[in-house]
Amino acid sequence: FLGKKQIDEEVLEELEEILIMADLGVKATQELIQTITKKVSHKEINNVEELKKVLKEEIFKMISINRPDFDIERQRPFVVMMVGVNGVGKTTTIAKLAKYYYDQGKKVLLVAADTFRAAAIEQLQAWAQRVGVDIYSQQSGADPAAVAFDGVQLAKNKGYDIVFIDTAGRLHTKINLMEELKKIKRVIQKIVPAAPHEIFLVLDATTGQNATSQTKLFNEALGITGIIMTKLDGTAKGGILVSVAHEFRIPIHFIGIGEKMDDLKPFDPEAFVEALF
Amino acid sequence: NLSDKLASVFKKLKGKGHLTEDDINKALKEVKLALLEADVNYKVVKDFLNRVKEKAVGQEVLKSLTPAQQVIKIVRDELVNLMGGTTPELNLKGKVPAVLMLVGLQGSGKTTTCAKLAKFLKSKRGRHPFLVPADVYRPAAIEQLQKLGEQIKVPVYHSSPEDNPVEICFQAVNEARQKGYDAVILDTAGRLHIDEKMMEELKQIKARVYPQEILLVADAMTGQDAVNVAKNFNKALDITGIILTKMEGDARGGAALSIKAVTQKPIKFIGVGEKLDALDVFHPDRIASRILG
């Protein structure tokens, strides 16, 4: 990208186009262009090759957040709650994470706390069977907090290493649904005070700047400890991750790159930056 | 918001009789920002601004409007013009049963929207719809549509995950014809527009049952990628319309303009919730205001 050697108005406009089209969003794009323009005027950047290098470094800074690799050994059961808006890939990602830890010899329990959406429980049950892990569920329409409570209780009693709690998709703007998530979190804390140890927000790579609003509201409601971005196997670049990481400083743990249980990779900031262009 | 920003752009231009090119350029900078913040595709924004500029330069400032209001009016009218057009009702004419096919990316809301359309056709259009689960890949996808069908008392074809989706659609249309159902709604699996094998499956379904409606179901919060998705689905299938889901959230919905601009196909409905009555007819003027912020 950016074929020319000299930096001029045309190059800066092309840069704007590249960043916007990668879904970095207006805010992050403006910040990056400001930084670049400043360095150009201070002669810290003198040609397009140097510009590209600095650009990648600046974006890398924005998304590589020092995260203590969440250590699932620090408590048993280690409780992970998955949240996010409708259809982003929460249930499928739980299946992938279950496989990931099952392969490491962990005793995994899935908790089907989406009791609302049609066949949500059946979907997670099918995945549990495919991966070869146990699942706790109640009937459709049951109180999600009650399911989460009983599930974590079971995990504690039966010595599971890690528990994944699947929740129903919901728009972050629906206050009563966000209250429901808060209740699930409170209820889990009653059995295991440090739980949930991780609350993962799942973001869809095809989402534009609404990802910022999603992260803000889910974080304000629950305290998000990690982000997983799915569907990076499509043509969307997922650039909004740059803006979200920069603004909220929440670590990005994994990316989803397909629909099968193996299609999960630990987040690699360098590879992500390279793929943006 | 945009009105305030434009008002301040024009604050210094009192008493002018018409909008000059320089005034317009300043104003369009603000409009560009608003559209990009709304997730409208970058190239679509560029084309759109050129059209607005053509319409705006040299225009007489209407006595009843300030220059800022004038520009907003031109922008809004152009947006409504681009996204609206002919009345976007469903085309159910021709052979019986009418066949509607829903397609789109993973998780966009196809299965739920199939059920919403069935409910709409049954309770608001006096039809006898038949739901067809043609997603044999996603775990419990067939069960999902079956459960939704039960909720709205609409019959659902008996698909099994071992079946071939093309055969499912073909057999289901035949069964509908035999049983006297007059509208068949095909729920297809979510897929990437770059997955050739899966796009080929959709082409085969189309060739086998020749649907009256091929509706692209897209998520209102989609970003810049909306044009790639829409372009490819349209190229492969010549879609007949678009349904935007999850519109009751706070996504600005710029994808609506991007998709319309690149396919020239009508946006027929919007999904405004998870319940099966949460389907509205698309109103271009409402979404125009929302996109402009």
Ligand SMILES: Nc1nc2c(ncn2[C@@H]2O[C@H](COP(=O)(O)OP(=O)(O)OP(=O)(O)O)[C@@H](O)[C@H]2O)c(=O)[nH]1
């Ligand atoms: N291509 C691709 N598809 C994915 C990925 N992750 C999930 N999906 C698909 O996205 C669709 C939705 O996935 P789900 O796991 O049901 O999403 P969810 O967030 O649990 O949905 P709700 O519970 O309804 O809110 C399914 O068709 C998945 O196969 C991914 O990384 N890549």
Ligand SMILES: Nc1nc2c(ncn2[C@@H]2O[C@H](COP(=O)(O)OP(=O)(O)OP(=O)(O)O)[C@@H](O)[C@H]2O)c(=O)[nH]1
């Ligand atoms: N808030 C909201 N959620 C919606 C709307 N339409 C669908 N959903 C939700 O979006 C999620 C995905 O819906 P599905 O119908 O499973 O999507 P799909 O396109 O069939 O998914 P795949 O078959 O996996 O590609 C579910 O949680 C639905 O309840 C809508 O208009 N508003």
Ligand SMILES: [Mg+2]
């Ligand atoms: Mg789910």
Ligand SMILES: [Mg+2]
């Ligand atoms: Mg579906």
